[in-house]
Amino acid sequence: MSKVAVIRKAHFNSAHRLHNPEWSEEMNKKVFGKCNNPNYHGHNYDLEVKVIGEVDPLSGYVIDMKILKDLIEDHVLQRFDHKNLNLDTEEFRNLNPTAENIVLVIWNILRSRLEDQYDLHIRLYETERNFVEYPA
Amino acid sequence: MSKVAVIRKAHFNSAHRLHNPEWSEEMNKKVFGKCNNPNYHGHNYDLEVKVIGEVDPLSGYVIDMKILKDLIEDHVLQRFDHKNLNLDTEEFRNLNPTAENIVLVIWNILRSRLEDQYDLHIRLYETERNFVEYPA
Amino acid sequence: MSKVAVIRKAHFNSAHRLHNPEWSEEMNKKVFGKCNNPNYHGHNYDLEVKVIGEVDPLSGYVIDMKILKDLIEDHVLQRFDHKNLNLDTEEFRNLNPTAENIVLVIWNILRSRLEDQYDLHIRLYETERNFVEYPA
Amino acid sequence: MSKVAVIRKAHFNSAHRLHNPEWSEEMNKKVFGKCNNPNYHGHNYDLEVKVIGEVDPLSGYVIDMKILKDLIEDHVLQRFDHKNLNLDTEEFRNLNPTAENIVLVIWNILRSRLEDQYDLHIRLYETERNFVEYPA
Amino acid sequence: MSKVAVIRKAHFNSAHRLHNPEWSEEMNKKVFGKCNNPNYHGHNYDLEVKVIGEVDPLSGYVIDMKILKDLIEDHVLQRFDHKNLNLDTEEFRNLNPTAENIVLVIWNILRSRLEDQYDLHIRLYETERNFVEYPA
Amino acid sequence: MSKVAVIRKAHFNSAHRLHNPEWSEEMNKKVFGKCNNPNYHGHNYDLEVKVIGEVDPLSGYVIDMKILKDLIEDHVLQRFDHKNLNLDTEEFRNLNPTAENIVLVIWNILRSRLEDQYDLHIRLYETERNFVEYPA
Numbered sequence: 001m002s003k004v005a006v007i008r009k010a011h012f013n014s015a016h017r018l019h020n021p022e023w024s025e026e027m028n029k030k031v032f033g034k035c036n037n038p039n040y041h042g043h044n045y046d047l048e049v050k051v052i053g054e055v056d057p058l059s060g061y062v063i064d065m066k067i068l069k070d071l072i073e074d075h076v077l078q079r080f081d082h083k084n085l086n087l088d089t090e091e092f093r094n095l096n097p098t099a100e101n102i103v104l105v106i107w108n109i110l111r112s113r114l115e116d117q118y119d120l121h122i123r124l125y126e127t128e129r130n131f132v133e134y135p136a
Numbered sequence: 137m138s139k140v141a142v143i144r145k146a147h148f149n150s151a152h153r154l155h156n157p158e159w160s161e162e163m164n165k166k167v168f169g170k171c172n173n174p175n176y177h178g179h180n181y182d183l184e185v186k187v188i189g190e191v192d193p194l195s196g197y198v199i200d201m202k203i204l205k206d207l208i209e210d211h212v213l214q215r216f217d218h219k220n221l222n223l224d225t226e227e228f229r230n231l232n233p234t235a236e237n238i239v240l241v242i243w244n245i246l247r248s249r250l251e252d253q254y255d256l257h258i259r260l261y262e263t264e265r266n267f268v269e270y271p272a
Numbered sequence: 273m274s275k276v277a278v279i280r281k282a283h284f285n286s287a288h289r290l291h292n293p294e295w296s297e298e299m300n301k302k303v304f305g306k307c308n309n310p311n312y313h314g315h316n317y318d319l320e321v322k323v324i325g326e327v328d329p330l331s332g333y334v335i336d337m338k339i340l341k342d343l344i345e346d347h348v349l350q351r352f353d354h355k356n357l358n359l360d361t362e363e364f365r366n367l368n369p370t371a372e373n374i375v376l377v378i379w380n381i382l383r384s385r386l387e388d389q390y391d392l393h394i395r396l397y398e399t400e401r402n403f404v405e406y407p408a
Numbered sequence: 409m410s411k412v413a414v415i416r417k418a419h420f421n422s423a424h425r426l427h428n429p430e431w432s433e434e435m436n437k438k439v440f441g442k443c444n445n446p447n448y449h450g451h452n453y454d455l456e457v458k459v460i461g462e463v464d465p466l467s468g469y470v471i472d473m474k475i476l477k478d479l480i481e482d483h484v485l486q487r488f489d490h491k492n493l494n495l496d497t498e499e500f501r502n503l504n505p506t507a508e509n510i511v512l513v514i515w516n517i518l519r520s521r522l523e524d525q526y527d528l529h530i531r532l533y534e535t536e537r538n539f540v541e542y543p544a
Numbered sequence: 545m546s547k548v549a550v551i552r553k554a555h556f557n558s559a560h561r562l563h564n565p566e567w568s569e570e571m572n573k574k575v576f577g578k579c580n581n582p583n584y585h586g587h588n589y590d591l592e593v594k595v596i597g598e599v600d601p602l603s604g605y606v607i608d609m610k611i612l613k614d615l616i617e618d619h620v621l622q623r624f625d626h627k628n629l630n631l632d633t634e635e636f637r638n639l640n641p642t643a644e645n646i647v648l649v650i651w652n653i654l655r656s657r658l659e660d661q662y663d664l665h666i667r668l669y670e671t672e673r674n675f676v677e678y679p680a
Numbered sequence: 681m682s683k684v685a686v687i688r689k690a691h692f693n694s695a696h697r698l699h700n701p702e703w704s705e706e707m708n709k710k711v712f713g714k715c716n717n718p719n720y721h722g723h724n725y726d727l728e729v730k731v732i733g734e735v736d737p738l739s740g741y742v743i744d745m746k747i748l749k750d751l752i753e754d755h756v757l758q759r760f761d762h763k764n765l766n767l768d769t770e771e772f773r774n775l776n777p778t779a780e781n782i783v784l785v786i787w788n789i790l791r792s793r794l795e796d797q798y799d800l801h802i803r804l805y806e807t808e809r810n811f812v813e814y815p816a
Contacts, residue, residue, distance in 0.1 A: 011535070011536070013449050013450060013451055013535065014449055014450055015423035015447065015448040015449050015450040015492075016450070034489065034490035035490065037490050037491060037492070037496070039423065039491070039492035039495040039496050040423040040448055040450070040492050041421050041422055041423050041450055041489075041490040041491060041492065042421060042422055042423040042424070042448070042449055042450005042451055042452075043421055043450055043451070043452050044450075044451050044452045044535055044536070081442065081449075082442035082443060082445050082449040083445060083447070083449060084423075084445070084447035084448050084449065087447040088445070088447050127419070127421065127452055128419070128452070
């Protein structure tokens with residue numbers, strides 16, 4: 001049987017700030033630059049969720065896109081959309097919300113809710129020019 | 137020698153309907169929702185054909201893009217562009233034209249016409265937010 | 273007071289066929305080419321609805337985007353999304369669904385549901401390379 | 409002499425919150441919904457600055473794009489990029505940072521710094537699906 | 545009768561150099577910077593041709609897109625695609641190929657070949673971030 | 681520890697010509713077509729540099745994007761932006777500047793300047809419809 005990848009895109013808009021509380025202000029500014037701004041800044045995050053599995057011969061689907069869309073809506077967008085990642089979310093209260101850490105957090109959230117027969121890959125755009133992928 | 141991937145994009149516009157004739161109308165509606173509309177709906181399909189091979193030291197090409205473009209034109213676009221996938225094509229008369237099945241059909245069409253030294257990967261966008269890849 | 277334009281994008285996927293029943297088959301083929309295919313083809317239509325008005329000093333809005341989004345959803349997408357424009361809609365039963373005619377129909381639908389103080393402009397993409405605007 | 413429009417794109421990433429301090433919490437939530445989140449959210453704002461003028465016969469330019477780029481950099485991006493619009497900027501301390509108000513503010517900033525022979529139009533994308541223009 | 549605008553996109557890839565032969569080398573470098581490089585550089589030019597006219601009640605077309613596409617192909621792309629604008633074209637032998645001048649030249653080429661009942665507007669992208677429009 | 685991929689986009693505008701000096705004019709025209717134009721043509725090259733590594737637990741970064749951006753600026757854009765690849769660069773004086781060869785050259789330039797713990801992948805768009813990747 002043939003394994004096919006299906007990809008669903010989604011979007012969320014969040015405020016965040018990059019900061020390591022164990023570092024001095026000087027060190028934070030040096031490493032994170034403008035992204036360390038104390039009052040936060042924000043992004044339109046574009047998310048691509050790739051699910052790999054066998055094509056069901058009855059439906060012709062790897063996974064029902066409506067189910068995948070709802071999974072992303074209920075467990076990613078509800079948490080992060082129109083939120084301040086540092087202040088409003090449990091996940092980033094003690095974890096620096098870099099694109100790298102956000103993609104790992106989203107992968108873990110969706111992995112635990114996706115059946116084992118599927119492989120999962122996440123791509124996250126922070127801006128049009130900067131994006132991350134996990135697993136690499 | 138170095139293997140490089142070259143990718144060529146193409147487009148086709150088709151009508152289709154998702155339907156399993158062995159299922160009840162109720163079951164078809166439940167699984168395929170709006171995509172089961174009896175009179176069809178349609179898409180601008182965006183296709184990316186990736187060919188992997190060694191770079192020819194004389195031409196600097198993996199494959200002549202004009203040859204690849206013509207291959208896609210003659211064997212994919214001629215069959216599917218401005219067609220009703222369910223009614224006008226042999227391939228989907230008895231196969232549900234989900235994005236997953238379309239990407240498998242296109243891969244098979246091009247694989248049999250591409251020399252063995254090349255690897256072949258296909259990505260197909262059904263909408264800007266939904267796309268598939270084969271092999272995964 | 274300052275007039276600002278606000279634009280909302282939406283999408284719908286439809287099947288259609290270009291055909292003039294008063295013309296011969298030959299004439300239809302000559303004028304509409306592949307778009308005359310009897311079994312239809314289809315498109316991902318991208319719609320931009322531009323509403324021009326004064327900025328409300330209390331809300332800072334020209335129009336609440338949620339109201340505009342719902343108007344498009346209820347009166348345009350519900351009618352045309354995942355439909356066959358020629359067979360499933362009242363508007364195009366006797367009107368050729370060219371991009372020009374679709375943009376005029378959508379403008380009329382929304383104009384009658386939008387308060388008089390607003391100006392309305394519609395842009396409709398049939399493909400990435402072909403689009404129309406009304407009023408011009 | 410022929411008037412030509414030249415357009416330069418730029419980007420900035422900001423946090424903001426929609427809120428009218430003269431309204432009740434209930435009213436704010438009703439009008440602004442998720443955008444009223446007390447801890448802010450954010451966007452990648454895409455800006456298009458259009459300058460209209462006569463083509464200089466010696467340079468073939470309406471305006472030197474490097475001068476226009478620097479003007480946007482110095483007076484728009486320096487103020488708003490990687491900032492919290494509500495907290496970090498003078499312009500939006502007492503003005504609700506809706507897309508409509510942001511486009512008016514940017515137009516005023518640039519208008520006062522652009523020579524009189526030029527016309528100025530601004531387009532601002534808040535998300536891929538929502539954008540505004542001034543003048544309309 | 546309703547006037548509708550129809551827009552067709554096209555692309556061409558050209559080399560060019562910005563230079564005023566009546567200026568000193570120093571002046572040319574100051575005004576045109578990197579664009580003055582003696583051995584040329586190049587762009588993927590994206591062209592949008594907008595034609596405004598009344599919708600023909602028989603065809604539902606403002607203008608047959610195939611005719612418009614051929615007009616662009618025969619009179620713009622044949623001249624400028626895969627050419628050096630400064631060396632290979634009559635139009636820019638003695639005219640500096642800035643985006644402003646290119647858009648004026650293309651407008652004149654197409655205007656003289658388009659019937660009088662149509663209005664014509666051209667947009668030309670030199671890069672994703674820089675583009676021009678005529679008439680403004 | 682988790683390996684994450686971070687991707688940075690960049691752009692450069694260059695003139696080039698495809699030509700094999702050991703072939704006849706006829707052979708060059710047959711293989712390279714319009715791309716063999718003696719006076720060059722050009723492209724807006726879009727570059728995606730993917731760096732794979734472990735996420736640093738202190739910064740939350742795989743690699744500081746400012747460092748990656750500067751590396752691309754100093755060693756790729758400085759060499760190739762607003763240049764004639766055939767005439768102005770050492771790398772392509774004796775190497776045909778096909779997209780395949782350009783991607784290999786850029787990979788080698790960046791590989792030698794990137795620490796060993798990172799993996800490196802390059803994608804290069806020559807046009808919107810043609811692009812290459814290395815390693816495949």
